[in-house]
Amino acid sequence: GLSVTMNLMELHEESPSVQEAGIQALRSWTQAGLGTSVVDAGGLTAVLSAMTNHEHCEPLQEVGVDMLTCLVKRSPEHISLVSTSGGVEAVQQARYNFPGSAVIQDAGARGLYNLVSRQNWAHAPPPGGGKRDSVVTKPPDRRQTSPNITSSLTSSSVGFGSSSGRDGLLKSYRGSAA
Numbered sequence: 351g352l353s354v355t356m357n358l359m360e361l362h363e364e365s366p367s368v369q370e371a372g373i374q375a376l377r378s379w380t381q382a383g384l385g386t387s388v389v390d391a392g393g394l395t396a397v398l399s400a401m402t403n404h405e406h407c408e409p410l411q412e413v414g415v416d417m418l419t420c421l422v423k424r425s426p427e428h429i430s431l432v433s434t435s436g437g438v439e440a441v442q443q444a445r446y447n448f449p450g451s452a453v454i455q456d457a458g459a460r461g462l463y464n465l466v467s468r469q470n471w472a473h474a475p476p477p478g479g480g481k482r483d484s485v486v487t488k489p490p491d492r493r494q495t496s497p498n499i500t501s502s503l504t505s506s507s508v509g510f511g512s513s514s515g516r517d518g519l520l521k522s523y524r525g526s527a528a
Contacts, residue, residue, distance in 0.1 A: 352379060352391050359396045366407040369400035373410070377417040385425030394421065394428070394435060401440045411444040412453045419461030433465055 355375045362368035376393045379385075388394070401414040418437050421428050432438070445458040 352376075352384075352387060352393075356391050356393065356396060359400065363399070363403060366400075366404045366410050369396075369404060370407075370410045370413055373397050373400060373413045373417050377413065377420050380417065380420050380424055383424065385421050385428060388421070389425075389428055389431065394431065394437070398436050398440055401444065402436075405443060405447060408448050408451060408454070411448060412451060412457075415441050415444050415454050415457045415461065419457045419464070422461055422464050429465060438462065438465060 352375075355372050359369060359372040373396075376388050376397060379388050379393075397414055397417050400410060404410045418432055418441060422432055422437075441458045441461055444454050448454045
């Protein structure tokens with residue numbers, strides 16, 4: 351099951367269809383309450399790697415964003431890991447690349463909102479006081495900031511950028527939910 355999926359995803363990293371099918375399987379296990387097993391087997395790393403390697407493949411990005419959202423929702427203990435491993439940037443990049451995809455926009459907004467609200471970032475004052483803007487801008491290029499997924503996993507940065515970006519994501523989600 352899980353180990354076969356991980357092996358296939360590793361052997362066929364260049365195949366978007368294999369990566370998409372693998373992410374769908376990982377999401378199914380996560381939905382069944384096996385999020386910790388998925389993460390322990392390297393599933394989070396595999397999802398983020400697939401999303402990075404195939405960032406212009408809309409179906410893969412859809413299942414990737416949905417998987418990350420599912421992992422955060424079903425396994426709250428993984429919120430910090432998803433945040434610090436590049437999950438936030440991956441979702442932001444997918445939302446930026448596919449503004450017309452209702453699946454990516456909705457699942458991405460829900461996932462980012464869950465990350466923000468569960469870590470109580472929504473109520474943190476902006477640095478130095480002042481007003482926060484509500485514009486969601488293009489996320490940083492992950493290839494320049496994180497040359498590979500391994501370095502992203504060891505990074506201590508949350509990757510949200512500024513508090514204005516966090517607030518903008520909240521406003522973006524609340525606006526799409528209305």
